Amino acid sequence: MHIAEGFLPPAHAIAWGVASAPFVVHGARSLTREVREHPESTLLLGASGAFMFVLSALKLPSVTGSCSHPTGTGLGAILFRPPVMAVLGTITLLFQALLLAHGGLTTLGANVFSMAIVGPWAGYGAYRLLRRYDAPLMAAVFTGAFVADLSTYCVTSVQLALAFPDPSSGFLGALGKFGSIFAVTQIPLAVSEGLLTVLVMRLLVQSSKGELTRLGVLLSGRKERTGAGAGTGTEAVAR
């Protein structure tokens, strides 16, 4: 769910842009440093951005029978880490606004804050926390994707409630209104995205161990409980 073009009043649009800016600038600096040290990273990061863009274009069957699309923030954060996701997410949201008329330029700051900053950080935090307590890789991946998806929508609810407080009950009433609408649709979608992310990660562990190791998701040299069932154990451990 992106906030559509022109949906936020100017003051809110500017405020969310200002709130997002330090994270995006920090991400851009990390990316510039990385590219300066390893010029070949440009292509890898570009490929990652394209992957995120394509991932967000996949249609996800939802429990209610309708279709939605994954935010991809959880998988992106696990694969590429949150600082890089702030930049890749901003690029993806810019492309979505200009190439798909999805989201907007005046709401870019707000969408970046929810989808490219809070979602990845919350999802990555949940993933790392579970990994620290030695949870199976796939359980951590599911939780990371679920939390990233849901936190994105929680922040979007807050952004909308701040912009459109309820005439009777103010901010809290509006938060309940937007939150309950999202809860009905987004909790099943967050579960769906978590399941999809686990399925994608299972395939990646089997087929792209090299890339996952290069990205630092897997470290070679240790047997790992993936939690993905028999026959998919891998000599790796998540960072």
Place this chain on the structure above:
Amino acid sequence: MLPIDAAAHSSRWRRRHPVDKAVLGLGLTVLAISLPPWPGAALVLLTALAVLLGPAGVPGRRLWRAYRVPLGFCATGALTLLVQVGGPGGFVSLAADGPARAGELLLRTSAASLGVLLFAFTTPMSDLLPRLVRAGVPAAVVDVALVTYRMSFLLLDSVRRVREAQAARLGHGSRAAEWRSLAGLGATAFVRAFDRAARLQAGLAGRGYDGTLRVLVPQARPSVRFTAASAALLAAVAALTFALRSFVPDSF
């Protein structure tokens, strides 16, 4: 290529400098959210529509296909303003000024969307991205965005083909099969993206790649006349809004 970008490449204003089109298109968007929705956003909407279908030469059908997406989001979002939580009418009741607020929001978002569409339908990404370096965006970020842009089309094409192949093998026959196919699609996109990146790297290394992607950008200079005319149009819309506000009611 995606429909909006394809239309931008064949646009009548393709050769104009992006700054010219940004002043007009994004200027209209800024006006749409800054002016009072009634009658300001309505005037912006009419102006943007007239420019899109007139001088910019965007085909009406293409515009509608792109415009209905944000319009759907705007309408869904505006519906929530029709109700209020708590108050004398019960836990959830119709808000007294709900229709007016929803109408204003709908006007504002639909007008703002048209402004961005005016820019998007006339400015290909390949013209815009390399010029962002001059706007202060780090060159490394622009390079990554360029690779992302070019690789997105290849990946989208790959995904479409994989999806067709999956459908031909009854990969969407049941809910379980659909999930399996979708997971395969996501993983294939990842593998192909990294495979392409590795092959691009090998190809560029053979051509002396030093970390900078040099691309040809069509030569164009900002037109003072076009920019001045755009600024005059924006000023006229703003002036007309405030003039009309003394004749029309504050909201509808």
